[in-house]
Amino acid sequence: MKGQELIPQKNYIEEDEIDLKELLNTILKYKYKIAIFSFVVTLLSLCYVLSIPNYYKSEIILAPQGDDKSSGGGLASLASLAGVSLGGNSGKDPFTMMQTTLKDYEFNKNVIKKYNLIEKFENPENLSFALGFSGFYSKPDLNKDASEEDKIYKINKELEKILSISSDKNSSLITLSAEYIDRFFAKELVDIYLVELISKIKLQDMKEIDKQIEYYNKELSNSYDVSLKEQLSKSLSALMQKRVFSLANDYYFVSKVTDSRVAYIKEKTKPKRALILMVSVVTSLILGIFMAFFLEFIKSNKNDEKE
Secondary structure, eight states: OHHHHHHHHHHHHHHHHHHHHHHHHHHHHTHHHHHHHHHHHHHHHHHHHHHSOOBEEEEEEEEEOOOOHHHHTTHHHHHHHHTOOSTTOOSSOHHHHHHHHHTOHHHHHHHHHHTTHHHHHHSOOSOOOGGGOOTTOOOOOOOTTSOHHHHHHHHHHHHHHHEEEEEOTTTOOEEEEEEESOHHHHHHHHHHHHHHHHHHHHHHHHHHHHHHHHHHHHHHHHOOOHHHHHHHHHHHHHHHHHHHHHHHOTTTTEEEEEOOOOOOTTOOOBOOHHHHHHHHHHHHHHHHHHHHHHHHHHHHHHHHHHO
C-alpha cells in the first residue's frame, strides 16, 4: 500500500517539474521579444518623465487669532451681548471660512480676472527639467480660440489641483500652499490668495456688522425704555469696537507664523522620475512574460487543431 501511495506523488512531482521547465523554456524562447517590449515601454516612460517639468511648493503657515482680552478689557463681555467677539475673530472657524471661500467659483473667477492669471497660465516661465532637457515639453493647451469664460473654467479646475489649505488638529495652525511648475509663480499665487481670501471674508463680516450697527441705532432712537437703551448702547459699543479691531488687523482673524518663499531649485516635490521608471520596467517585464505565455498558448492550440 505504501508503494502504491508513493507512485502518484512521484508522478505529481514530475508533472510540476515539467510545467516549471515549460514555463522557463517559454520565457527563454521569447526572451528577446520580452526584452524589446520592456525596452520600448521603458524608453517611452523615459520620454514621458523628461517631458514633465519639476513641481515646486510654496506655503504660508497661519495661526488663528483668539479674542484679545488684554487689549479689549471688558469689551468681550459687552460683545457677547451683541453676539460678536473682539480681536479680529468673527466667531467663525477661520479654516472653514477660508476653505469654503477657496472653493467658491465666483471668488476664483474674480481673482483670475483681477490678476490676469489666464496669460500667466498660458505662458508659464521659470521651468526646470531633469538634466536641463526640455525637448519633449509642450505648453499647457488652454485653447487660445476659446472664450474667456471657458478659459476661466479650465484655470479654476487647475487651481483646485494647485492650491490647497489644511489645518493641524493639535496646533490649529493653517497651511495655505501652492504647488506648480513655476516656483516663482507658486509663491505669487499663495500671496495673492492669502490677501484675497482675507479681504473677501473681512468684507462679508463688515457688511454684517454694519447691518447690525444700523439696526441697533434704529432701535436705540425708537426706544424709550432706559434699561433697554443701556443694553443697546453697550451692544452698539461692542460692535463698533469689533469693527475697529478688525480693520486694524492686516490679516483679520489670522496671523502669519511663517512667510511664503520661492522654493530652492533642488526642492522639487514631483515628479518621482526614478520611481516611475522602476514601475514601468517591472510592469513591462510582467506584461512581456504574460504576452509570451499567451502567444505560446495560441500557438499550441493551433497545433492541436492541425493534429
